[in-house]
Amino acid sequence: MHQTLFYVGRELLKIVILLGVVSFCVAYTVWLERRLLGFFQSRVGPNRVGPAGLIQPIADGVKLMLKEDIIPANARPFLFRIAPMFAIVPAFVGFAIISFAPAWVTNSGKVHPFVISDINLGILFLLAITSLGVFGIILGGWASGSKYPLMGSLRSASQMLAYEIPLTLAVLSVILMAGSFRLSDIVEAQRHVFFIVPLILAFGVYLISAVAETNRAPFDLPEAESELVGGFHTEYSGMRFAFYFLAEYANIILVCCIGTSLFLGGYLIPFFPYQTFGVAHPWLTSILGLLAFGVKAAVFLYFYIWIRATFPRYRYDQLLRIGWMVLLPIALVNIFLVAGIKLFLLR
């Protein structure tokens, strides 16, 4: 009884902490993006609210909460209301399976994993959950009862379809390599070499598909500001809009975390003496692993913002062509390559 309560309490605490940290990261990713774009574009970025504009995300949040919540006359009110939830919930749920740091084994033998639920089909669960997110966009666009959002959601549907498959195939080659669906096993399988080295093709496919999956520039067609005004969220305002906004950034952080776990060795630190120092100071090792994970994910994130500042936007047909005719063949070839290597060389 006492034991059960301890575990339930521990898991609840972890969930609360993770939700808090992810929400914080989402808010400050927005800030970071605006600041970085400022630097890229030889301007300053937000620097008025608080030191270096650090309170800006909070001010933005307060502003959005106080905004009037408009439901257009033509909208389907029920779907219009629940669509943002469809977008934001999967984005946050996905974080549940990510191992942020090596498990902390206490002296008394208790194991504290730095993951909420290390399920054995973790990566499949993740793919299933993240593809639910598109329903938020499709429903939101359709329920708005307006043409621009409708076009945005149509674009989104075909874009998701075109890029979900290469993305999954890229992830599949990682699974082949690691021999497990469990995310912590995949990370542990990279002890000797990070998967980015043998799976550079898959990494490239993942990188591009992930940008498209999260509707980011240069694949931000569902919301293409200069064509579709705001795309699927044109008619949204106030907190409902904020949900979409948060979902987008949560998704970005999520794909950064997954990419880090799959290709960059997750929490592993290269040339770190895990056998000696790691055994002697398990607690410190976990903390260092957490930091390493953060740094790697931040590099990923930086890359995302960087390409947004640099590239123009693709056109709808070009985007689909790249998905189906470039990325998909590459991903398929990569699967066979990896399977061959695994079968003949690493037996």
Next chain:
Amino acid sequence: MATDNPRAAATEPLRKVMESKQVELNFGPQHPATHGVYRAVLQLDGERVVGIESIIGYLHRGIEKWSEARTYTKCVPVYDRLDYVGAVLNSHGFVNAVEKILGVEVPKRAQYIRVILDELQRIANHLLWLGTHALDLGAMTVLFYALREREVIMDLFESMLGQRLLQNAYPIGGVRLDFPKGWERICRDFVAEFPNRVDEYERLLSENRIWKQRTVGVGVISAEDAVDLGLSGPTLRGSGVYFDVRKAMPYSSYEDFDFEVPLGTNGDVYDRYMVRVREMRQSVRIIQQALDGLPEGELMAKVSRIIRPPAGEVFASVEGTKGQLGFYIVSDGTTNPWRVHVRAPSFVNLQGLETMSIGGLVADVVSNIGSLDIVLGEVDR
């Protein structure tokens, strides 16, 4: 119009089959990519454009009629408000026409100063165009780079003319004041540095795969179509037609300067982009030559304080930022013009949009509007 268009005819069978599924999309007047209050009603077949109807007039201020109740001198600042990102050239167009009907010869020094200011304004306009056009296609950084350089030009205008955007640059008969102290040095530094900045923009765009995919072969308009529709300026030259008012009908001593007229070959969005980028480099050359060869002398011709041109009519044009900016003035011998008509290049160039856009995608309409470089103040007047 639509049925005469070969490309519209090509989509005709498709149109019949899909008739019931066409969507009418209202594009503007409040839309981030229309560069003002321009409205287009698009007939869409999926994302493909099968029909486009321009609806203008949201910024009509009656400037032409309004000027009939003003003296010639008071008209100049009004015409600044036509193309509000190329105001110096608007003033030049108007005073040029008035000087022609008056028979006034502007002093050489004033002509050179006008050329310098005109070309600075052309660079400023093309910079704003480049930034917004790139932003339309999703490349946001170029805008801020372009505005950084435009800022220097604005400062130059402010220190010489007192205003940054609507300068009321030229009085009839010359220029008001000489360059202030130190102005020439700042201007020289700017034009010496500017080609490097253009290289910077080009590094971001010209060879960028996505940029080329978005612009090459998009919004094609043939040389014949372009001439038939009366297009002018970079939009016409993008189709490979050699016509520049500065070369064809030199005014304000443009015949003294050695510069090239950049031409495109395919008449697509990319060619129009390249023409404007290369024009900025040519403007730099003109400014350098004008600064080097700046003659001494008077700033104003002998013009009576109350301007009363002889009865008659005149048409004179300058190479505006968007194309041939012509002013047709009818004088009845009084202090006010009897009628003024502006041949506004934005208005005429906008006619090309239908030819360019039919058969393309919605995203192409955005790049086409951007490549036309319209300013709605000039379209609606």
